[in-house]
Amino acid sequence: MDNTIKEVIPKNMSNIKIGIEEFIKLYNENKVEFVDVRAEFETKIWSLNFGLKIPANTLPENLDKLPKDKIIVVACPGSDRSNMARFYLASQGFDARYLGDGLIELMSRLRGGKAKDLSI
Secondary structure, three states: OHHHHHOOOHHHHHHOEEOHHHHHHHHHOOOEEEEEOOOHHHHHHOOOOOOEEOOHHHHHHHHHHOOOOOEEEEEOOOOHHHHHHHHHHHHOOOOEEEEOOHHHHHHHHOOHHHHHHOOO
């Protein structure tokens, strides 16, 4: 944990969060694993057809589902839960980032014909 908190400095912000365009690019290149960290009741109402669905509070018992050889991108509607989840995953040795603009902005970016920009 001590090493994780030492990384929280301005020059390392690109190692903490990821923008939507960079996420789409890296996802299409198979360099990231996407993890929706919303609660199950949320994903029942509004679900994505890609990535893993692991609620933030269940990450400790689901670490074996995450690849160590990819960047883990965690997301929630905004960024609060995903940033906390990213911090936890980084403390467990994962290269983790949170989707800075959140799921709502990602879905806005991918609406309509632009959904084709994400290769699933």
